Amino acid sequence: MRKGKFKRVLLKLSGEALMGDAAFGISPEVLTYVAVELKGLQDLGIQTALVIGAGNIFRGVSGSAAGMERTAADNMGMLATLINALAMKDALERNGVSSCVLSAIPMPTVCEPYSRQRAMHHLGKGRVVIFGAGTGNPYFTTDTAAVLRGLEINADVICKATRVDGVYDKDPLQHSDAIKFDTLTYTTVLRKRLRVMDSAAISLARDNNKPIAVFNMNTPGNIYKAISGENIGTLIQGEDHE
Numbered sequence: 001m002r003k004g005k006f007k008r009v010l011l012k013l014s015g016e017a018l019m020g021d022a023a024f025g026i027s028p029e030v031l032t033y034v035a036v037e038l039k040g041l042q043d044l045g046i047q048t049a050l051v052i053g054a055g056n057i058f059r060g061v062s063g064s065a066a067g068m069e070r071t072a073a074d075n076m077g078m079l080a081t082l083i084n085a086l087a088m089k090d091a092l093e094r095n096g097v098s099s100c101v102l103s104a105i106p107m108p109t110v111c112e113p114y115s116r117q118r119a120m121h122h123l124g125k126g127r128v129v130i131f132g133a134g135t136g137n138p139y140f141t142t143d144t145a146a147v148l149r150g151l152e153i154n155a156d157v158i159c160k161a162t163r164v165d166g167v168y169d170k171d172p173l174q175h176s177d178a179i180k181f182d183t184l185t186y187t188t189v190l191r192k193r194l195r196v197m198d199s200a201a202i203s204l205a206r207d208n209n210k211p212i213a214v215f216n217m218n219t220p221g222n223i224y225k226a227i228s229g230e231n232i233g234t235l236i237q238g239e240d241h242e
Helices: 028-046 060-065 070-094 116-124 144-153 186-193 199-205 222-227
Strands: 008-013 047-054 098-105 128-132 156-162 212-216 234-236
Touching: 008 028, 008 144, 008 222, 028 047, 028 070, 028 222, 047 070, 047 116, 047 144, 060 156, 070 098, 070 128, 098 116, 116 128, 116 144, 128 234, 144 199, 156 222, 186 199, 212 222
Parallel strands: 008 047, 008 156, 047 128, 098 128, 156 212
Antiparallel strands: 212 234
16 A cells, blocks of 8 residues: 555544434444544554544534533533544444544543643554543634644644535535635635634644645545545645735
8 A cells, every 4th residue: 555645644523423314423334434444544554643523412502502601511512522532432443443532631530631742652652542522621612622632743634524525615515506625725714714614723723834634524435535645625724825
């Protein structure tokens, strides 16, 4: 197998992606699919870390909008990400992929507490590292957590897996005339308010010049293709030259 373009990557999965065709919860089929894709990356020697959202279980922003106190709602959302992280770890291990979960909210009877040193140690040993509990702080999304952890481990790229094949000027699932972008700058994403990641995540990536690759995870082989450096989806990087 050819050597991948990237040596270390951070993969961001939404919680909704784990639902499959269901209305909520975790699909064993999706977990297995992701695990098999990541096994291919491990075989290439690409160091891989994951951040998984919790929209399939509980979303802090939605809880807050429904009347909950925002900090309490976000804490619940961060704990929900750990359910997904533990499910993903189980699927990886069952498919022969060594992995570990590091939590920003310490709970040592369940998983290891997060530290950059632990993360780098496990990556160096060839394990897939799953970051749980977001940043450990309310008011920050898992998108921001993904960029933050990607910067901390010095990932070559942040890979955002979605339900569509890149970034569009409007939702392609609702608008047949939506236009896809092959490349974008961080500033364009912010200026056009393109809903690929929240503004804090995009700004953090821009300030540290960390590229973001956006692609459709539901196309078989796409996780492998994106992380091994193939040109699929949309690449966000660089500055405007106007």
